[in-house]
Amino acid sequence: xxxxxxxxxxxxxxxxxxxxxxxxxxxxxxxxxxxxxxxxxxxxxxxxxxxxxxxxxxxxxxxxxxxxxxxxxxxxxxxxxxxxxxxxxxxxxxxxxxxxxxxxxxxxxxxxxxxxxxxxxxxxxxxxxxxxxxxxxxxxxxxxxxxxxxxxxxxxxxxxxxxxxxxxxxxxxxxxxxxxxxxxxxxxxxxxxxxxxxxxxxxxxxxxxxxxxxxxxxxxxxxxxxxxxxxxxxxxxxxxxxxxxxxxxxxxxxxxxxxxxxxxxxxxxxxxxxxxxxxxxxxxxx
Ligand SMILES: [Zn+2]
Numbered sequence: 495x496x497x498x499x500x501x502x503x504x505x506x507x508x509x510x511x512x513x514x515x516x517x518x519x520x521x522x523x524x525x526x527x528x529x530x531x532x533x534x535x536x537x538x539x540x541x542x543x544x545x546x547x548x549x550x551x552x553x554x555x556x557x558x559x560x561x562x563x564x565x566x567x568x569x570x571x572x573x574x575x576x577x578x579x580x581x582x583x584x585x586x587x588x589x590x591x592x593x594x595x596x597x598x599x600x601x602x603x604x605x606x607x608x609x610x611x612x613x614x615x616x617x618x619x620x621x622x623x624x625x626x627x628x629x630x631x632x633x634x635x636x637x638x639x640x641x642x643x644x645x646x647x648x649x650x651x652x653x654x655x656x657x658x659x660x661x662x663x664x665x666x667x668x669x670x671x672x673x674x675x676x677x678x679x680x681x682x683x684x685x686x687x688x689x690x691x692x693x694x695x696x697x698x699x700x701x702x703x704x705x706x707x708x709x710x711x712x713x714x715x716x717x718x719x720x721x722x723x724x725x726x727x728x729x730x731x732x733x734x735x736x737x738x739x740x741x742x743x744x745x746x747x748x749x750x751x752x753x754x755x756x757x758x759x760x761x762x763x764x765x766x767x768x769x770x771x772x773x774x775x776x777x778x779x780x
Contacts, residue, residue, distance in 0.1 A: 495547060495559075496546040496547045496550075497546050497547065497559045497560075497562035497563040498546060498563060499540045499542075499563055499565075499568055500563070503540065503563075503564075503565045503568060504540040504568075506565060507540045507565060507568045507569070507570040508524065508525070508536075508538055508540070508570050510570070510599055510602060511570045511595075511598040511599055511601070511602050512601075512602040512605065512606075513525045513538065513570075514570075514598065514601075514602070515538065515570070515571050515572035515575050515598075516569050516570050516571055516575075516594045516595055516597075516598035517571060517572075517575040517578075517594060518594060518597055518598070518759065518760035518761075520571075520572060520574070520575050521598075521601075522537070522572040522574075522575075524536060524537045524538030524570070524572050525537070525538065537572055537573055538570055538571065538572055538573070539570075539571055539572075539573055539576040540568045540569075540570060541568065541569050541570075541571045541575075541576045541579060541580075541591075542562070542567055542568065543567050543568065543569055543588055543591045543592065543595070544557060544562065544567055544588055545562075546562060546563070551579070551580045551583050551586075552583060552586075552587070552588050552591075554588075569591050569594060569595045569598075570598070579591065589698070589699070592699065593656055593657050593699070593759040594759070596656055596699075596759075597656055597759050597760045600653055600654055600656075601653065601760075604652070604653050618651050618652070618653060618760060618761055619649050619651040619652075619653050619654060619655030619656070619658075619703070619705070619758050619760065619761055620649065620650050620651030620652075620655075620761065621647050621648065621649055621650075621651075621655055621658060621703070621756045621757070621758055621761070621764075622647070622648045622649075622650050622756075622766070623647065623648075623660075623754060623756060623766045623768055624644065624645070624646035624647060624648045624708055624710070625643055625644070625645055625646075625714075625752060625768050626643065626644050627641065627642070627643055627770065628642040628643060628644050628713065629642060630642070630718075630747070630773070630775050633715075634673070636780075637780045638718065638720070638745070638777070638780070639718050639745045639775050639777045640715045640716060640717055640718060641715065641716040641718065641747045641773065642671065642713055642714070642715045642716075643668060643713065643714045643715070643716070644675075644710055644713060645660070645710070645711045645712050645713065645714050646682065646708050646709055646710040646711050647660060647703060647708065647709050647711065647756060648703075648707070648708045648709075649703040649704065649705055649706065649707055649708075649709075650706070651705060651761075652705055653705060654702050654703070654704055654705065655702060655703040655704075655758040655759075655761075656697075656699075656701075656702050656758060656759045656760070657696065657697055657698065657699075657701070657757075657758055657759040658683065658696070658697045658701060658702075658703050658709065658756075658757070658758045659683070659694065659695060659696035659697065659756065659757045659758065660683070660694070660695050660696075660711060660754055660755070660756050660757075661692050661693060661694035661695070661696075661754060661755050662692070662693055662752065662753065662754035662755075663691050663692060663693075663753065663754075664691045664692075664693060665691065666750070666751075666752050666753060666754070667716060667748065667750050667751075667752070668714040668715065668716050668750060668752060669714065669715055669716070669717075670693060670712065670714060670715075671712065671713035671714060671715045673713070674712055674713065675710050675711070675712050675713055681695065681711060681712045682695075682709045682710045682711040682712065683695040683696060683697045683701055683709070683711050684696065684697065684698065684701075685712075695711050695712065696757075703758075716747055716748075716750065718745035718746060718747050718774075718775070719745065719746050719747075719748070720743050720744075720745055721743070721744040721745065721746050721774070722740065722743055722744070723735075723740045723742070723743065723744065724744055725744050725774065726742060726744050726776055730776075731776070739779070740779060741778065741779055742776050742777060742778055742779060743776070743777055743779055744774055744775070744776050744777070745774060745775050745776075745777050746772060746773075746774040747772060747773045747774065747775075748772055749769065749770060749771050749772045750769065750770040751767060751768075751769050752767065752768050752769070752770070753765060753766070753767045754766060
């Protein structure tokens with residue numbers, strides 16, 4: 495027994511995305527004219543997000559037949575993409591299809607009523623890295639100076655960025671501040687379990703970055719190197735030495751070349767870099 499969509503639901507699914515395929519990498523137009531001056535061609539399908547019948551792709555036994563055949567469980571796709579999503583269930587998961595659907599509807603909402611000159615059928619989120627120095631301050635445990643950074647993402651595109659993500663390599667020279675963005679273990683996006691050398695933050699359904707907005711993700715930190723009194727101007731620290739040794743040390747932070755991958759639903763993952771010069775600070779010895 496298949497829980498199929500009604501003709502009305504199929505029409506609404508198509509109309510809600512402007513009759514374009516909801517796969518962000520496809521966006522094929524699915525309706526057009528037939529040679530017969532009164533006929534239309536439909537190349538779209540109302541696909542089930544979770545299977546219409548037992549054993550179907552992504553079947554969810556917890557749903558009732560009414561839920562399974564409701565508009566919430568449908569996504570409008572071209573015929574090719576309709577086949578594609580049923581051929582690989584590990585790649586085309588329920589949450590990915592839901593992201594496609596939300597993005598395609600946003601796309602249509604944003605494009606609605608716009609003229610060709612301002613048409614934004616190509617409207618996309620566009621994410622940029624936000625990485626700025628916060629300050630050099632004491633480590634909570636050791637009290638020696640560390641250089642802290644704010645890590646975030648900025649949407650410089652024209653539409654909402656859904657499922658934003660950022661990952662960077664442990665070898666970047668910057669470590670994760672365990673106290674998070676606000677000193678209270680909070681982060682702007684959920685952190686995924688570590689995968690080898692990668693530290694990854696990725697948002698789910700309820701994490702979005704609006705056009706022209708920034709989202710702070712977390713803080714990062716860099717350890718310094720103790721250079722003893724090397725480079726300290728004695729004139730500035732007349733009592734630099736006491737009988738028990740120097741009163742101050744110079745700490746140096748090496749230059750950073752931070753590379754990361756940033757992504758969101760509907761745009762390809764891009765690798766971006768940002769460099770910071772070395773910096774040093776004179777620090778009271780503890
Ligand atoms: Zn398609």
